[in-house]
Amino acid sequence: MSKIELNKRQERILEIVKDSGPITGEQIADKLSLTRATLRPDLAILTMAGFLDARPRVGYFYTGKSGTQLLTDSLKKIHVREYQSIPVVISENVSVYDAIVTMFLEDVGTLFVSDHDGLLAGVLSRKDLLRASIGKQELTAVPVNIIMTRMPNITVCKKDDLLIEAAKKLIEKQIDALPIVKESDLGLEIVGRLTKTNITKAFVALAQED
């Protein structure tokens, strides 16, 4: 009545499929000098438990799936749109001072900058604004387009991207946020914001799902 472990025969089947898969049930039976009928419960157990998978006209193959792999599979079902935030967008002729004020009013860590067509022109991080604020310039006189990161140096994502891919971009590029964009004939429309806070929320949610 204790938790069932793989028996010797199941272990041997697993070895055979690892070595020779994809392989049919008949071929496995041959190798073990047993009938297909005898093996049926073992193959059922190994398949149900996720060790093996089977495809019609192909045969059994080894999935190598562990609990961790199942985890990976379910991570690959989460998309950017499920965790995105609303973007805070300012115009490129706004002053650095006003940008800082907007950042505090909206309580965000990253602002996006749009051009006169309303398309993505730049990104402003707290770090960019902090750097400017200890410079010698008058903050009310400098427009944000002087200090912002601009194309082609902006890393973007789309609503339908996998959240895990967006998270990788944040890490690889060492940035705090990605603009979520929609391509149009003229350029990139800003439709959302994805931050490390969103990823952290997704991480917390993973552990709270039922």
Next chain:
Amino acid sequence: MSKIELNKRQERILEIVKDSGPITGEQIADKLSLTRATLRPDLAILTMAGFLDARPRVGYFYTGKSGTQLLTDSLKKIHVREYQSIPVVISENVSVYDAIVTMFLEDVGTLFVSDHDGLLAGVLSRKDLLRASIGKQELTAVPVNIIMTRMPNITVCKKDDLLIEAAKKLIEKQIDALPIVKESDLGLEIVGRLTKTNITKAFVALAQED
């Protein structure tokens, strides 16, 4: 040869265990007017696949575990110490200007402030420094202990805490980083730094494990 689905009898067993578990194999057999031997392969399959669990002298019970639950289980094995960063600590009489310079040199988003005993006295975020930088004060003349967040308003964590618990604190308190501390007789020693970047890295790593 296609992926095996639960058959009717297995579905009924699952219903019985959901309703009446924990329940022994004999009792399930009684309810279905079948022998224990007939049920054995079905119970084996349901147990191996993780739908049911069984304990000696207790019986079968419904685990309700899905792929998501397995994911939750594995998240609960990750601790803060596996993803922590090195803390950047400044003394409380350092000027706000020097703190900003340190933040850039060390390329971190949060500084920790220590008292004369080297114990945790405060936390400085980019937001705190940005707020100060647009104020009227001379940044080289103001010490960080004027603007820092101080105890008891600092949220901390420990190396052995679950990463998921630390992530929850970051979200609930709306902060970017937690000092990782060790309690001593005098107060809290700063032994590490945990940020949303660390959580994002953990999230990415989840999907890359084998």
